[in-house]
Amino acid sequence: MNVKVRWLQGRRIRCAHCKEAFVYLHEGTETFETYGVSLVSSDEGMQKEISKQARKRFAKKIQKTKVGRGLCPGCRRYQSWMVWESRANSVIAWGLGAMGVSVVFGIFLIVMPPWAQEPGFRLGTVAVLLGTGIVVGWRRAIPAGVVPKRVDPFSITDEEFRGLLDHSRRADADPLTEWYFSARESAPGNAVLLSVGCKDYTGEEFFPPKWSSETVMGSL
């Protein structure tokens, strides 16, 4: 049986541009397999099995720095590593798309007039397609400069995070799932929402121990 998990982690980093610290919500999806035969294995047994797998996988994930994406609430810029990651993904996606179109173009050559069969025209068309794909990919990536009008509800200041903690304490709820639902209407389709806690990558231990990734994962 497969169980899909949408996991949430709060990450605090210091902006390389304005030197302010901020917290952003990092999300991911993981699929867990349970090997027990569902008829005979109890729900509790299955839960334990998933928890064991989850702890192992997330322990590695939370050690990784420079992942996810959040707009700095102080200077309204993305970190350069976020921009480069976005550019790489976008250029690869659009480049592959352009290659797909080139293949289709190649297939249709058979029914085209002789001048279209010329190597110069063929190569030129493929070059234009690929070039366009790369340029479009680059331009569709997140921008390196200031984006004053962009709203990122999942990237907030220390002060706002403290407000979120107060709110979740009153609601007796997990702050990350509260955060998630403050900007999203519903849970992700057919996935279980799981908070894996918060980690301060500035080394300042900003988060209360109760909500640290180490504590939350330990109690999974």
Ligand SMILES: [Zn+2]
């Ligand atoms: Zn900043």
